[in-house]
Amino acid sequence: AVMKNGSRPVIVILPNEYDLRRDRAGKAKRYAALLRYFDAAGYEYIDVMDAFEGVPSKRLFSGHYSPLGNKLVAKFLLHRLDEMRQRAP
Numbered sequence: 001a002v003m004k005n006g007s008r009p010v011i012v013i014l015p016n017e018y019d020l021r022r023d024r025a026g027k028a029k030r031y032a033a034l035l036r037y038f039d040a041a042g043y044e045y046i047d048v049m050d051a052f053e054g055v056p057s058k059r060l061f062s063g064h065y066s067p068l069g070n071k072l073v074a075k076f077l078l079h080r081l082d083e084m085r086q087r088a089p
Contacts (some may be wrong), residue, residue, distance in 0.1 A: 008044065008084075008088070009043075009044070010044045010045065010046060010081070010084065011038060011043055011044065011045035011046070012045070012046050012048065012077065013031060013034075013035070013045060013046065013047040013048060013049070014048060014065075014073070015029075015031075015047070015048065015049050015052075016061075017057055017060070017061040018030075019031070019049065020049070020052055020057050020060070020061075021057060023049055024057070029047075029049070035047065044084065046076075046077060046080045046081075048073050048076050048077065050076070051072045051073055051075070051076035052069070052072060055068070055072065060072070
């Protein structure tokens with residue numbers, strides 16, 4: 001339906017606090033198989049894990065994303081969407 005309307009679908013991966021802790025411990029992403037599937041299928045996606053780099057997890061979550069976490073996600077998404085738009089044919 002998105003493509004029928006002339007738009008490009010983009011999948012957004014929103015990791016939770018557990019995912020962030022695993023990432024910072026150097027463990028594989030729990031959703032790594034899903035990312036491989038998206039890559040193989042040619043789906044565009046944004047994994048916002050990198051939006052949290054260098055910020056203590058206590059400041060990012062309060063059950064859900066904290067106000068700071070939401071701000072970082074929004075800023076990251078805007079940046080990545082702009083990059084995707086510029087690369088578009």
